[in-house]
Amino acid sequence: NAGVTQTPKFQVLKTGQSMTLQCAQDMNHNSMYWYRQDPGMGLRLIYYSASEGTTDKGEVPNGYNVSRLNKREFSLRLESAAPSQTSVYFCASSDPTGLGQPQHFGDGTRLSIL
Amino acid sequence: GEDVEQSLFLSVREGDSSVINCTYTDSSSTYLYWYKQEPGAGLQLLTYIFSNMDMKQDQRLTVLLNKKDKHLSLRIADTQTGDSAIYFCAESMMWQLTFGSGTQLTVLP
Numbered sequence: 001n002a003g004v005t006q007t008p009k010f011q012v013l014k015t016g017q018s019m020t021l022q023c024a025q026d027m028n029h030n031s032m033y034w035y036r037q038d039p040g041m042g043l044r045l046i047y048y049s050a051s052e053g054t055t056d057k058g059e060v061p062n063g064y065n066v067s068r069l070n071k072r073e074f075s076l077r078l079e080s081a082a083p084s085q086t087s088v089y090f091c092a093s094s095d096p097t098g099l100g101q102p103q104h105f106g107d108g109t110r111l112s113i114l
Numbered sequence: 115g116e117d118v119e120q121s122l123f124l125s126v127r128e129g130d131s132s133v134i135n136c137t138y139t140d141s142s143s144t145y146l147y148w149y150k151q152e153p154g155a156g157l158q159l160l161t162y163i164f165s166n167m168d169m170k171q172d173q174r175l176t177v178l179l180n181k182k183d184k185h186l187s188l189r190i191a192d193t194q195t196g197d198s199a200i201y202f203c204a205e206s207m208m209w210q211l212t213f214g215s216g217t218q219l220t221v222l223p
Contacts, residue, residue, distance in 0.1 A: 004156070040122075040215055041215055042118065042202055042204070042212070042214050042216060043202070043213045044213075045211065048210075058210065059210070090156050090157070101145065101147065101159075101162075101204075101206055101211055102157075102211070103159045104159075105155075105156025105157045105158070106156050107154065107155050107156050108154075108155075108156055
């Protein structure tokens with residue numbers, strides 16, 4: 001019972017490099033989310049996807065792009081990484097019959113931009 | 115704008131009750147949530163309360179909502195060492211959640 005799986009768990013990038021964070025869920029959930037967590041702050045929503053083929057911007061979308069490849073997978077891309085994007089990134093999903101809010105989180109990707 | 119505030123730290127003795135407090139600003143929030151984050155892990159949805167309720171009990175957890183004062187609290191009865199974690203409250207508007215900064219709960223033996 002994997003739940004929400006994120007890869008990689010850790011990554012160090014240089015400023016200007018690009019990378020894609022992967023997320024997959026095996027619970028047949030429609031809604032998926034990407035959040036970032038910075039020290040001393042709560043989670044902030046980057047992007048949200050209500051279903052395959054749809055995405056919406058959250059509170060802090062600048063510098064990021066997303067792809068909802070299919071129902072299972074929701075990826076987050078940094079095209080040109082900046083030190084301000086150093087953070088812990090969490091992917092989450094929610095059950096369509098539930099509250100509509102993120103219920104299941106991955107363990108996070110710890111990203112450092114030098 | 116929306117803002118959710120929590121105290122940063124709370125220490126309790128094992129077996130005592132813990133009370134974690136939260137204030138929010140958006141009176142139109144429909145649901146309010148409590149999440150738990152253990153070290154190195156993602157958040158886990160603990161419980162929630164609908165905005166027209168005053169109280170919700172779920173085993174050792176009791177959520178109290180004072181809508182007039184925009185105050186939310188989470189009481190953990192008989193706190194155990196396994197309850198040591200960061201607890202986040204969050205308020206919702208449509209599909210957006212606004213999280214507090216989290217309260218680090220430390221349970222002392």
